[in-house]
Amino acid sequence: MPAAQAESFIRALATANPAPETELIYHDPFTLLVAVVLSAQATDAAVNRCTPALFAAAPTPERMAALGAEGIGPYIRSIGLWQAKAKNVGALARDLVDKHGGRVPGDREALEALPGVGRKTANVVLNIAFGQNTMAVDTHIFRLGNRCGLAPGKTPRDVEDMLVRRCPPDLLRDAHHWLILHGRYVCKARAPECWRCVARAFCNYRDKVLAPPA
């Protein structure tokens, strides 16, 4: 996709929130980081349901580290992969206390060194909590990009670089967040809801799955 068209594509997606009911409820670095770690393979609703009690019990890295995997587990048993996540979050909080003065580091290298934190999670935290020019390319964005011919045959990392390069600076925050939601709730893997997609004009598959259910 040509540069000018890519910018239009990003602009279209960045100006419409497709799932206002699942809006991100955490914005400070620590709760955001933990919430994102818990989000893999779980619905936003499930994460938003169980995290308030968890953060009431452990609002800081110190308290979370003290809770440990055994103490964290009971709060998150309703979401997928909870055993691994409890372990990761406990170890992550321990690392924050021991290696980062109880603060969430604001650089990629340190974030990705934390247990359970990969490139995608680091990019979300860097963008939303630290205001940096990053884009988290998860499989939702990757699929959306592929269906729209954003960067045919390219790797997720290539797509990430392209989005960072093409996204107008004033739209960075919204583009990052709304792109994920579009892939997750509109341009879904199984039953995409093309009839309410703001990127229809760019999509190569729209004619095949455009109609709403009867």
Add this chain to the structure above:
DNA sequence: ATCCCGAGGG
């Protein structure tokens, strides 16, 4: 019954 999905490990 099968797919979803990010991180980590083989």
Add this chain to the structure above:
DNA sequence: CCCTCTGGAT
């Protein structure tokens, strides 16, 4: 590259 973890969605 492949596989596993797990509850939820379909």
